[in-house]
Amino acid sequence: MKARGIALWRVILLVLLLAAIAAGSWLWFDWARFARSPLTVAGTGQSIDVARGASFKDIVRDLRNRKASQASPLYWRLLVMQMHASGRLHAGEYALRPGMSPRDLIADMAAGKVMQRNFTIVDGWTVADLRRALAAVDTLTHDTADLDDAALMKRMGAEDEHPEGRFLPETYAYVKGDPDSAILKRAYVAMSRTLDEAWKNRAPDLPLATPYEALILASIVEKETGRADERPRIAGVFVRRLQQHILLQTDPTVIYGMGAAYVGNIHKSDLTADTPYNTYTRAGLPPTPIALPGRAAIEAALHPAAGSELYFVARGDGSHVFSSTLEEHNRAVACYQLKRCK
Incomplete structure (x- = not known):
């Protein structure tokens, strides 16, 4: 009887052990x-x-x-x-x-492999556009929101510089909580390096005295066309006009000078209203860039296409018609702007 009880306990223990092993195995595999x-x-x-x-x-x-x-x-x-x-x-x-x-x-x-986010500065944005876009990103800490342009440039280590054109359009990675000043600083340094390198390798005999003048011209090229194939030709027109002391007569500079007064249309009275940015009334380049030019526009400004063209007019499809004489240009204006093609 005693032996039978011991055997029963052994069976029970074995069953419990097997159950424990099974449960442990199940938990392990689970x-x-x-x-x-x-x-x-x-x-x-x-x-x-x-x-x-x-x-x-x-x-x-x-x-x-x-x-x-x-x-x-x-x-x-x-x-x-x-x-x-x-x-x-x-x-x-x-x-x-x-x-x-x-x-x-x-x-x-x-x-610590934290999530990388991206912020893109778009070619042709103004500094005002850039600051508005940064302010709308809720994953950044906004430590420049209360800074005016002068204070912002002081934060960049570039006191007394005008901010327009000084930030390179690129895509910049950041992590949640980064300050927006960090993105601006990287964009500022990237533009400085890009401009300096491009200036060192510029074409000879350009009517540009400094890298800053190249940046101004590049910003105009950026605003005049978004077509890669046209940028060097547009730059060539402006370079030749500068060399021949002809007014640049470019609408984007006028629009920039109008500021908040520009609401989508430009009138003849705007072209005659004198401002530092009105290239219909003032010779040479405007005093500052009018936008943030991308690398391609900077390269075009410093390597303009050769030729004799002094004029261009928009076709209305994003491309332009280029002309070497005023007579040719007037015919192109009549055709593509006034719809009086002959």
């Missing part, structure tokens, strides 16, 4: 499945923002609240321990990419 299975991410552009000082419990709660993962917090804790990442998770914004596993996310957090 945890391993969790660690490698994709998080529930609806599309691209999703992220999790880990605040400085946030606890691991806060991170897991956030993931559960956004339904990216419904796994037990214990599973997350075991994963962090298994990856030796305890106490090494960095604050910041992390991308939740489609197909990303919990292991991938913890690896990013342990490495």
Whole structure:
């Protein structure tokens, strides 16, 4: 009887042991499945923002609240321990990419691989356009919002410089919380380097005394055409007019000088109203750039196309008709502007 009882207990213990092994195996395989299975991410552009000082419990709660993962917090804790990442998770914004596993996310957090965002400065924007666009980005810290242009340039380390034209149109990466001044500083430095390098390699015998004059001309070229094939030709027209002391007579400079008074149309009275930027009334280049020129416009200004053309007129489809004589130009104006083609 006693032996039978001992045997029964042995069977019970064996059954319990096997059940424990089975349960442990199931938990192990379930945890391993969790660690490698994709998080529930609806599309691209999703992220999790880990605040400085946030606890691991806060991170897991956030993931559960956004339904990216419904796994037990214990599973997350075991994963962090298994990856030796305890106490090494960095604050910041992390991308939740489609197909990303919990292991991938913890690896990013342990490495501080924060989400990169992009801000693009568009060729031909004015500084006012740039500042408005930066102010609308809610993932940046706005530390230049209360600065006027003079104070802004002082922040850039360029006191007494006019800001127009001084920031290179490019796409700049940043992370959430970066100050907008950091993007502006990088764009300022990039423009300075780009302009200096282009000036060193400029074509000979240009009627431009300084890199700043090249920047002014490039801004006019930028505003006159968006066509890559036309930029050197447009630049060539302006260079020849400068060399021959002919008024530039370019509408974009007039529009810039009108400021807020420009509401989409330019009239004959605007062309005769004298301002420092009216190239119909004043000879030479305007006093400052009128926009932010891109690399291509800078290259065109410093490597203008050769030729005899002194005039151009818009066709209305984004392209221009170029002319070498006033007679040819007047015919082109009559055809494409007044719709009186012969």
